[in-house]
Amino acid sequence: MSWEVVPPLGACVAPVLATTGSQAGDVPRETAPPPPDPATVARERMVRMLGLRDQPPLPAPEHPRLVAVANQKGGVGKTTTAVNLAAGLALQGSRVLVVDMDPQGNASTALDLPHEPGTPGVYDVLVGGEPLDGAVQEVPGIPLLWGISASVDLAGAEIELVSQVAREGRLRKALREYLATHEKRHGRLDYVIIDCPPSLGLLTLNALVAADEVLIPLQTEYYALEGLSHLMGTVALIQEHLNPGLRITGILLTMYDGRTKLAPQVADEVRSHFPERVLDTAIPRTVRVSEAPSYGQTVLQYDPASPGARAYLAAAREFAGGAIDLTDDPGREDQTPLSPGSPQGDTPRAETADV
Numbered sequence: 001m002s003w004e005v006v007p008p009l010g011a012c013v014a015p016v017l018a019t020t021g022s023q024a025g026d027v028p029r030e031t032a033p034p035p036p037d038p039a040t041v042a043r044e045r046m047v048r049m050l051g052l053r054d055q056p057p058l059p060a061p062e063h064p065r066l067v068a069v070a071n072q073k074g075g076v077g078k079t080t081t082a083v084n085l086a087a088g089l090a091l092q093g094s095r096v097l098v099v100d101m102d103p104q105g106n107a108s109t110a111l112d113l114p115h116e117p118g119t120p121g122v123y124d125v126l127v128g129g130e131p132l133d134g135a136v137q138e139v140p141g142i143p144l145l146w147g148i149s150a151s152v153d154l155a156g157a158e159i160e161l162v163s164q165v166a167r168e169g170r171l172r173k174a175l176r177e178y179l180a181t182h183e184k185r186h187g188r189l190d191y192v193i194i195d196c197p198p199s200l201g202l203l204t205l206n207a208l209v210a211a212d213e214v215l216i217p218l219q220t221e222y223y224a225l226e227g228l229s230h231l232m233g234t235v236a237l238i239q240e241h242l243n244p245g246l247r248i249t250g251i252l253l254t255m256y257d258g259r260t261k262l263a264p265q266v267a268d269e270v271r272s273h274f275p276e277r278v279l280d281t282a283i284p285r286t287v288r289v290s291e292a293p294s295y296g297q298t299v300l301q302y303d304p305a306s307p308g309a310r311a312y313l314a315a316a317r318e319f320a321g322g323a324i325d326l327t328d329d330p331g332r333e334d335q336t337p338l339s340p341g342s343p344q345g346d347t348p349r350a351e352t353a354d355v
């Protein structure tokens with residue numbers, strides 16, 4: 001008779017436990033997952049609230065579009081438009097560079113770009129003849145968006161440039177040289193958005209010579225059209241003498257307050273003068289748009305669900321050639337048509353939006 005030796009249960013189990021390191025006294029090796037990166041969380045929230053996952057990507061332009069946001073009138077929404085349009089394009093997949101040509105540095109503030117005197121920026125490019133490459137910074141919180149800041153040093157450039165050779169073509173030359181560098185490092189730029197100061201001096205001239213297109217923000221108020229003929233005249237002169245390819249490709253109505261009788265009247269008048277050029281999207285006057293820069297953010301980051309953020313997103317898509325119809329989107333509760341015929345402003349929903 002033969003006996004089969006069956007080892008005791010413990011003899012089988014013990015070696016297994018030993019290899020897994022779970023013997024009494026061992027500390028569990030599982031570690032808690034690292035806390036999510038706040039920037040990633042903020043970006044995901046923005047993408048979700050803007051409904052970007054449901055949108056098809058923007059059509060890529062055939063070649064980089066160089067756009068000057070210009071109007072010699074002060075406070076009409078040039079900077080607000082430059083930064084929010086740029087953010088709207090970048091968040092929808094375009095590669096965008098913002099150039100701050102205004103010594104006030106407002107676009108740099110809104111994009112949270114360092115711009116203390118001495119920071120490499122537009123001044124070094126225009127006056128120092130430095131390559132643009134050393135002045136380009138990544139915009140925090142928005143992938144695919146880069147910026148070149150302006151410091152107060154730039155205020156002196158108007159005078160310092162007077163004695164320089166080819167003074168009105170310096171930004172154009174620097175930008176054209178830079179495009180290939182950007183393409184090699186980060187992929188081809190789709191848009192360069194240049195924020196102009198409120199004047200038609202050498203800084204704006206540099207922007208208009210560098211650009212292929214002009215986007216004119218017009219504040220929807222009584223004097224909206226005043227000064228526009230002067231700007232049109234300047235553009236015509238630049239076309240004739242310095243930049244034959246320059247075109248006015250858009251007029252964007254800003255600070256549209258649909259609660260007033262005046263806003264729709266002004267909008268109608270502007271549209272009747274320039275039927276082809278006025279964007280269907282008008283930007284509502286909202287507190288959120290004006291608050292965002294004080295947090296170093298675009299309104300798309302600051303309050304993605306607000307009417308101002310959605311309007312700039314729609315304007316970006318329209319400008320890129322793929323208009324959004326927000327009224328047809330059943331997934332969003334806060335529908336407000338974006339045409340100037342519809343009242344917009346600080347709606348109660350905007351006030352309660354989570355910030």
Ligand SMILES: Nc1ncnc2c1ncn2[C@@H]1O[C@H](COP(=O)(O)OP(=O)(O)OP(=O)(O)O)[C@@H](O)[C@H]1O
Binds near residue numbers: 102308
């Ligand atoms: N849609 C809007 N709703 C509410 N406030 C707005 C809106 N757009 C712009 N503003 C505010 O209006 C003011 C002027 O806007 P912005 O700085 O963009 O104009 P600008 O044309 O760039 O001015 P400047 O000529 O001084 O460069 C700012 O305080 C800005 O926050």
Ligand SMILES: [Mg+2]
Binds near residue numbers: 078106197
């Ligand atoms: Mg400005």
